[in-house]
Amino acid sequence: MGGVSFVPIEGFPGYVVSSDGDVYGPRKKLSAHPNRGGYLQVGLYNRGARHRRRVHTLVAEAFHGPRPAPDFDVDHVNRVRDDNRASNLRWRLAADNRRYGGGGKGVDNANSRLAEADVREIRRRAALGETCTDLGRNFGVTKTMVSFIVRRKSWSHI
Template sequence: MNHSTPQGPIEWRPIPGFPSYEASERGDIRRAVSFRHYPAGMVLRQRRNRFGYMTVRLSERGIAHDVFVHRLVALAFIGPQPTPQHEVAHGDGSRDNNHWANLRWATPSENALDRRRHGRLPDTRGEKHPMARLTNDLVLALRSRRRAGALYREIADEFGFPKLTVYDAVTGKTWSHI
């Protein structure tokens, strides 16, 4: 069932896995089936969890589920989760904008890149990490010594770091951003 707004009709679709509920294209969730004193068409109240994401409580077969609104909208409008590892990513970085066009399935690394781009994930790579023992300049010096023919063991002894730390930094397993 669709309703109209000044912007036009609102599309509602059933939510896979929750047959008693529907999601709107804008991110609202409503009951599709009447139950006790809850009529069909009743839009559910959303709550913000401690991480800033909107959630709703859905009840199926007597079991209550607290579910992310963005996940329900993605299931209804985008389709099934491609793999168990995929997450719902917000295109604009706003956790409040659960319009289906703002959502997409993404891998955890893609979602982390989005969060970094939106300023929600601080860049703690390399010397910006509070536990970093190396610096950008030191990594460049390690790489320069290796290019000059020094053995990893020699470089490690010279700079006072474990051989594996030197190897990882020189080969790019760590510090790949520089």
């Protein structure tokens, strides 16, 4: 298989992971399915019990060694969550990984549409009686997001 390496998965006899990001069981290649966060995961069996594992973690452990410390996560260099090739993965401090790729809080989240000043203004105007629908329209977010901001279920750190 031209340049592809295979490494056994520790703790799961008969399973291997490839440098291309594929996972194989005792009889076949496993189908990976995205979790809620968009990361691929597979089900591995050991002693009759099923264990879900993220593919990127299996690949990183196999080809880059064990997690250096508890505060490290797997980083997808190209930011594509389902690209689990060993060459696209590295261990990175969790705080840095969130700051530079999404998943962080507020403006540190790559998908954020609001600035901290916007959040403060939404809360100020909501306290004066402006509706979530109107605020959402004015700030380019949903009325649900405005409601979460006002009730501090989102942007709670501000």
